[in-house]
Amino acid sequence: MNISNTVKITPELVAEHGLKPDEYERILKLIGREPSITELGIFSAMWNEHCSYKSSKVHLKTLPVTGPIVIQGPGENAGVIDIGDGLACVFKMESHNHPSFIEPYQGATTGVGGILRDVFTMGARPIACLNALRFGSPDHPRTRHLVSGVVAGIGGYGNSFGVPTVAGSVGFHSRYDGNILVNAMAVGIADADKIFYAKATGVGLPVVYLGSKTGRDGIHGATMASAEFGEGAEEKRPTVQVGDPFAEKLLLEACLEIMAKDCVVAIQDMGAAGLTCSAVEMGAKGDLGITLDLEKVPVREEAMTAYEMMLSESQERMLMVLKPGKEAEAEAIFKKWGLDFAIVGYTTDTLRFLIRHNGEEMADLPIKELGDQAPEYNRPFTESPKLPVLDAASVPAPTSLGDALGKLVGSPDLCSKRWVWEQYDHLILNNTVQRPGGDAAVVRVQDGPKALALCTDVTPRYCEADPFEGGKQAVAECWRNLTAVGSTPLAITDNLNFGNPERPEIMGQFVGCIRGIKEACLALNFPVVSGNVSLYNETQGRGILPTPTIGGVGLLKNFEQSATLAFKASGEAILLIGETRGHLGQSAYLATLFGREEGAPPPVDLTAEKRHGDFVRDLIAKGRVTAVHDCSDGGLLVALAEMAMASGIGAKLEAAPSGLPAHAFWFGEDQARYVLTVPAAAAPEIESAAKAAGIPALRLGVTAGEQLTLPGENPISVAELKQRHESWLPDYMAGNG
Amino acid sequence: MKAAVVLFPGSNREGDVASAIKRISGKAANIVWHADSELPANTDLVVLPGGFSYGDYLRCGAIAARAPIMNAVRAHAERGGLVLGICNGFQILCEAQLLPGVLQRNAQLRFMCREVYLRVERSDTPYSRRYNAGDVLKIPVAHGEGNYTADDETIKRLEGDGRVLFRYVSPEGKLDPKWNHNGATNAIAGILSEKLNVLGLMPHPENHVDPMIGPTDGRGLFESINTVLEAA
Numbered sequence: 001m002n003i004s005n006t007v008k009i010t011p012e013l014v015a016e017h018g019l020k021p022d023e024y025e026r027i028l029k030l031i032g033r034e035p036s037i038t039e040l041g042i043f044s045a046m047w048n049e050h051c052s053y054k055s056s057k058v059h060l061k062t063l064p065v066t067g068p069i070v071i072q073g074p075g076e077n078a079g080v081i082d083i084g085d086g087l088a089c090v091f092k093m094e095s096h097n098h099p100s101f102i103e104p105y106q107g108a109t110t111g112v113g114g115i116l117r118d119v120f121t122m123g124a125r126p127i128a129c130l131n132a133l134r135f136g137s138p139d140h141p142r143t144r145h146l147v148s149g150v151v152a153g154i155g156g157y158g159n160s161f162g163v164p165t166v167a168g169s170v171g172f173h174s175r176y177d178g179n180i181l182v183n184a185m186a187v188g189i190a191d192a193d194k195i196f197y198a199k200a201t202g203v204g205l206p207v208v209y210l211g212s213k214t215g216r217d218g219i220h221g222a223t224m225a226s227a228e229f230g231e232g233a234e235e236k237r238p239t240v241q242v243g244d245p246f247a248e249k250l251l252l253e254a255c256l257e258i259m260a261k262d263c264v265v266a267i268q269d270m271g272a273a274g275l276t277c278s279a280v281e282m283g284a285k286g287d288l289g290i291t292l293d294l295e296k297v298p299v300r301e302e303a304m305t306a307y308e309m310m311l312s313e314s315q316e317r318m319l320m321v322l323k324p325g326k327e328a329e330a331e332a333i334f335k336k337w338g339l340d341f342a343i344v345g346y347t348t349d350t351l352r353f354l355i356r357h358n359g360e361e362m363a364d365l366p367i368k369e370l371g372d373q374a375p376e377y378n379r380p381f382t383e384s385p386k387l388p389v390l391d392a393a394s395v396p397a398p399t400s401l402g403d404a405l406g407k408l409v410g411s412p413d414l415c416s417k418r419w420v421w422e423q424y425d426h427l428i429l430n431n432t433v434q435r436p437g438g439d440a441a442v443v444r445v446q447d448g449p450k451a452l453a454l455c456t457d458v459t460p461r462y463c464e465a466d467p468f469e470g471g472k473q474a475v476a477e478c479w480r481n482l483t484a485v486g487s488t489p490l491a492i493t494d495n496l497n498f499g500n501p502e503r504p505e506i507m508g509q510f511v512g513c514i515r516g517i518k519e520a521c522l523a524l525n526f527p528v529v530s531g532n533v534s535l536y537n538e539t540q541g542r543g544i545l546p547t548p549t550i551g552g553v554g555l556l557k558n559f560e561q562s563a564t565l566a567f568k569a570s571g572e573a574i575l576l577i578g579e580t581r582g583h584l585g586q587s588a589y590l591a592t593l594f595g596r597e598e599g600a601p602p603p604v605d606l607t608a609e610k611r612h613g614d615f616v617r618d619l620i621a622k623g624r625v626t627a628v629h630d631c632s633d634g635g636l637l638v639a640l641a642e643m644a645m646a647s648g649i650g651a652k653l654e655a656a657p658s659g660l661p662a663h664a665f666w667f668g669e670d671q672a673r674y675v676l677t678v679p680a681a682a683a684p685e686i687e688s689a690a691k692a693a694g695i696p697a698l699r700l701g702v703t704a705g706e707q708l709t710l711p712g713e714n715p716i717s718v719a720e721l722k723q724r725h726e727s728w729l730p731d732y733m734a735g736n737g
Numbered sequence: 738m739k740a741a742v743v744l745f746p747g748s749n750r751e752g753d754v755a756s757a758i759k760r761i762s763g764k765a766a767n768i769v770w771h772a773d774s775e776l777p778a779n780t781d782l783v784v785l786p787g788g789f790s791y792g793d794y795l796r797c798g799a800i801a802a803r804a805p806i807m808n809a810v811r812a813h814a815e816r817g818g819l820v821l822g823i824c825n826g827f828q829i830l831c832e833a834q835l836l837p838g839v840l841q842r843n844a845q846l847r848f849m850c851r852e853v854y855l856r857v858e859r860s861d862t863p864y865s866r867r868y869n870a871g872d873v874l875k876i877p878v879a880h881g882e883g884n885y886t887a888d889d890e891t892i893k894r895l896e897g898d899g900r901v902l903f904r905y906v907s908p909e910g911k912l913d914p915k916w917n918h919n920g921a922t923n924a925i926a927g928i929l930s931e932k933l934n935v936l937g938l939m940p941h942p943e944n945h946v947d948p949m950i951g952p953t954d955g956r957g958l959f960e961s962i963n964t965v966l967e968a969a
Contacts, residue, residue, distance in 0.1 A: 162749025246792025
């Protein structure tokens with residue numbers, strides 16, 4: 001079906017474009033006439049939630065985005081931070097939730113492709129990918145299919161593109177049954193003085209289209225990402241794009257080559273809303289108009305209309321403004337890599353976004369207003385009710401600690417994710433110092449000794465129970481994981497996944513999480529430099545758990561000083577840094593063993609968090625600890641089990657301190673805690689250093705043998721734990737779970 | 738050593754292998770473009786690196802096997818020159834019929850990136866003289882289509898001629914289906930040409946040469962090549 005440009009704009013057509021009646025009124029007022037169908041499509045692309053952040057902007061503005069290391073905060077393709085020696089780290093995380101639910105393999109591939117493009121558009125060579133995935137209940141009939149497709153898709157793109165996928169998180173919960181989360185993060189390295197931006201400068205310069213050809217795929221993808229799913233989600237399949245990692249690899253090499261030759265004034269990738277969004281961004285940011293002649297756009301389908309070309313989300317495409325006289329040089333580079341190169345327009349001083357097709361005007365809109373005058377909502381919100389702190393004594397004890405531990409390490413959320421990360425090439429480029437499975441990945445920068453620590457974190461059940469504490473906790477845990485490998489946490493990217501913002505209680509979750517993130521970022525000196533908001537994650541009126549994924553970057557001056565979580569030798573002292581109150585509300589213990597998600601989540605004391613983390617990082621830097629592990633989901637005994645399973649070495653543990661039920665001590669999820677091992681002789685000195693700094697340090701026992709032994713309990717075989725830990729996911733995926 | 742690493746569109750481990758060559762031989766490798774028709778003068782080692790040449794569309798290695806540079810690679814091999822194909826390079830060598838057989842999808846139909854154990858079957862080849870026969874190496878794999886097979890006749894000939902250089906084994910060096918992660922016939926991980934000058938293997942020795950990153954069991958392969966070429 002061809003939509004001609006003389007279509008009568010009806011209220012139904014406006015609604016089909018995801019625009020509310022008052023938003024359409026705003027358009028009429030802005031341009032003083034009825035829009036053409038192409039113009040309506042352009043407005044719908046620019047003003048949807050995904051591109052305009054209309055519901056979130058007012059709150060996002062409150063996040064701390066500056067700091068001495070910040071070169072570029074939110075608002076560009078990706079965030080940029082200074083990592084010293086003339087180098088910059090460029091990174092961002094973005095969701096591809098809706099497409100991945102409809103078509104898991106292609107949804108995931110294009111999510112990875114999009115975020116990689118965001119990073120190399122800024123002139124950086126990607127060095128690592130990460131992700132955060134949330135699936136529905138393992139019992140849900142679609143879950144296995146979705147896990148299989150998403151994981152294969154993430155691997156399929158990254159492996160072929162040639163960047164290691166080094167870390168991530170995978171979780172399951174019935175609240176994602178109808179709306180999974182696929183958050184992909186990419187990290188790149190660039191020369192700090194050679195960062196490329198979207199802002200165009202100069203009038204009459206050529207606007208160049210690069211990369212793959214334009215087809216009809218993904219038309220209105222961004223509008224879909226801004227709507228709830230109803231029953232007919234399957235019918236949306238034509239709006240899911242298809243990824244081509246091969247084309248993207250060529251695009252990467254060609255773009256970096258063209259940038260090195262100093263040909264580029266401005267560059268913007270064509271992601272959501274394709275040609276429309278990229279052209280408007282370049283013009284609006286540079287206070288310039290853009291004129292495009294669509295007959296020059298390379299297409300792979302016949303008879304494409306202006307409307308279709310402006311809204312296509314075909315992948316692996318870029319838009320550039322070239323320096324004068326550089327056309328031939330740039331074209332030769334693109335032809336060498338076998339990619340399309342076409343001058344499709346030019347910059348003007350009119351501030352108009354003028355679209356022509358075979359000489360006929362199809363759209364003529366004010367370019368600044370397209371972006372700047374998007375509706376902005378301060379939507380009503382209601383705060384989530386505070387839940388009472390659960391009394392540990394009211395939580396049943398397990399039949400035995402060993403039995404509970406086995407169930408936890410073999411549970412869907414805490415089991416080994418080896419089945420997932422073995423499908424990702426995590427070794428390519430030869431710089432992966434710490435592989436998946438630790439607290440954070442460590443990736444060497446160029447030839448070292450500098451390295452980056454990378455991780456993604458969020459605990460959605462905490463965010464549901466208390467958005468403010470949950471938001472704080474997501475940032476704090478990310479900071480803690482980066483610290484646990486010895487790095488100095490530098491900055492984060494956030495991927496805020498929530499339900500329908502038009503519901504006050506969902507908006508309340510969003511606002512609460514943002515406040516928590518803000519408070520933690522300020523306290524930990526950990527700015528937000530990029531991010532993405534994904535709203536309307538609901539199916540048939542049921543929202544997901546609020547899931548503000550935090551992707552963090554830390555810096556190690558020397559990667560040889562990074563710490564790992566595996567026990568290193570028998571006979572070493574095991575120390576716990578941080579205070580244990582036995583907080584069982586919203587714990588994995590309560591949820592996994594008793595199916596209860598109750599009470600307030602553990603509170604996060606950011607002052608303690610910082611003090612404990614700085615203390616541990618200093619010990620690592622001085623080479624005084626042999627193993628370090630963050631204590632989080634599942635609590636202390638799970639942390640110890642993970643250190644044991646990573647090494648095969650067991651531990652002889654002391655009894656829980658009196659005054660706390662044993663299961664609260666061992667499975668409570670109090671924050672700001674780390675487990676360390678140190679040579680036995682060094683333990684007293686470290687304990688007194690902690691005491692002097694006002695930091696709780698508790699001797700838990702000593703590494704020994706091949707079992708975990710606890711007073712009054714049967715010894716727990718590390719090999720058996722490992723068997724349970726490793727087998728759940730492969731068994732489940734094989735259909736035996 | 739004067740190495741040429743061929744860069745096909747979609748290659749992605751050319752940098753890893755070039756840096757391994759530099760680390761071990763002290764000499765930088767030439768990166769040669771797929772559309773060129775000649776190798777640099779005096780090239781004595783050609784490497785076809787890992788990756789997804791031409792997106793692995795059609796069939797892994799099938800398009801690359803017909804790239805312009807492959808005529809020069811074939812001529813180099815016919816002269817007895819060393820040609821090393823790693824992962825996608827092995828697939829290309831099979832598609833170019835410089836080595837027999839094919840690489841099918843992994844038996845469990847998933848891409849796999851993990852460390853595996855390889856047994857060195859003989860040490861009297863240009864690629865293995867710094868190892869001993871029976872040595873067990875820990876080397877990573879990263880492939881979705883590494884399941885080697887060929888017709889019975891070819892397998893019999895390869896085995897009879899001692900042209901299987903590496904096999905997937907247990908950490909103790911024993912054949913065990915559990916450790917043959919991709920289901921390859923006879924657990925074959927790498928094979929040689931008749932004249933022993935062309936080697937194709939699925940694992941990535943170039944990713945295990947740096948003690949700062951992991952084990953260094955891959956060094957021996959590059960040291961062997963270097964020894965042979967420096968002595969020539």
